[in-house]
Amino acid sequence: MRKLILVILALAFVFGALMAPSYMRYRRTAGAVPPGVRLAGLDQSGADAAAIAESLNRQFAEPAAVFYDDRRMLLRPQMIDFKIDVPGMLAAAQAYANPSHLIRVWVSEGLNRPVPPIDIPLRYSLDRDALDSWLDDVARRFDRPPLPPRPIPEMRQIAPGQSGRRLDRTASRERLISALTNPRVRTADLLVHETSPPPPDMKMLEELLRDLAGQSPGIVSLFLHQTKTGDELAINADVAYSGMSTMKIAILVELYRRLDAPPDAATTQQIQDMISKSGNVPANQLLAVIGDGNPAAGVTRLNASLGKLGLKNTYMAAPYDEPAPESFPRTEANSRSDIDTRPDPSVQTTPRDIGLMLEMLVECSQGGGTLLAAYPDEITQDECQQALQFMRLNDVTDLIVSGVPKGTRAVHKHGYLADTQGDVAAIWGPAGPYVLSVFLYQPPWLEWDASSKTMGDLSRTIWNYFAAATPR
Secondary structure, three states: OHHHHHHHHHHHHHHHHHHHHHHHHHHHHOOOOOOOEEEOOEEOOOOOHHHHHHHHHHHHOOOEEEEEOOEEEEEOHHHHOOEEOHHHHHHHHHOOOOHHHHHHHHHHHHOOOOOOOEEEOOOEEOOHHHHHHHHHHHHHHHOEOOEOOEEEHHHOEEEOOEOEEEEOHHHHHHHHHHHHOOOOOOEEEOOEEEEOOOOOOHHHHHHHHHHHHOOOOOEEEEEEEEOOOOOEEEEOOOOOEEOHHHHHHHHHHHHHHHOOOOOOHHHHHHHHHHHHOOOHHHHHHHHHHHOOOOHHHHHHHHHHHHHHOOOOOOEEOOOOOOOOOOOOOOOOOOOOOOOOOOOOOOEEEOHHHHHHHHHHHHHHHOOOOHHHHHOOOOOOHHHHHHHHHHHOOOOOOOHHHHHOOOOOOEEEEEEEOOOEEEEEEEEEEOOEEEEEEEEEEOOOOOOHHHHHHHHHHHHHHHHHHHHHHOOO
């Protein structure tokens, strides 16, 4: 037994002799913080509590550089009462001043390995209301609401709006706290969102179009319908005008409604002559096809269809070039007393009615719309597509189509008298197809070049509007 005790004492003496240098080093490096323990990632070995407090407070008192885009500001911790809880961190560190931690240090040194550090997280307090007030002030100084588009009448277009900027307070608050609690990286980029401007609206477009219309010495009427959205714009759109050759759009639609098979060679030639040459004779021949050989009966059937489609201000009282009847239909449009274009009593329409007629044809070609709803068994999508193909035979590049870029898909039918000119077009624009109907009246004579310029300017303005309103 005595020998065992002597062996144990000898081993203890040897262990103590071997570990004495390590223990002495441990004691020399020990201060308010045990060796191997860091405060907020900072090594404070050997320093007393006062030195540690001075070091931490100095490092975390440095201002943070804050950036709102390219604008630089300084946020000083004192501005938001940012304070380090040094006593709390020291108390947490002192919890490791125990034998188990000492053994951990000895084992690492015995294995000739660095002691894995233990990090005490930063403990701090701040005035969150003061921080939010600071962010509010930054937002007031630098946030910018988006600027809406604005019409520029002299350029016949709408200036695009400008994006705004908005500070994300929640995300920016976290970034600021991260910068204030990091002694090495004292910078923060505030999170700023770009806010898109509102798109142009039809009221802006109407302002531009009315300004243009006001520059014409005569009466200007316009109807615009966007197929995709159903948005409409009307300027004097319910005024009665001579229908002229624009009525041939309605004749073409009614013809396809009456046909039970594709048009034969003779009918095809008549359609081509009516559209490409704007011929009245072939138009009357097609009215005869509609009326089973009688053009007057064709007129009656055409008027019945127009009424069923809701186009109450559009009619033919007689075939083309026949004497005007002594009496003619009274409509709401030709009964107005405020605006009078002295419309032909034999054939009348309004910019809205004839524009809607072409819109129905476009919608039918896409498989929907009023025509297919009104005549589900009498006209088909394919027939409407064929009718639009025939309308492409009109190769006049003046009037409405002069205002759209070359190569744009468009069809139109125009008509003219000495004092009246009208054009109705379907245009496949930046935001999809739209229909534009423009009529001008200026007695006793309306120059073609003047009306073409007016219609072209109106059309170009509308094209520019849809281009500006279409997301890129």
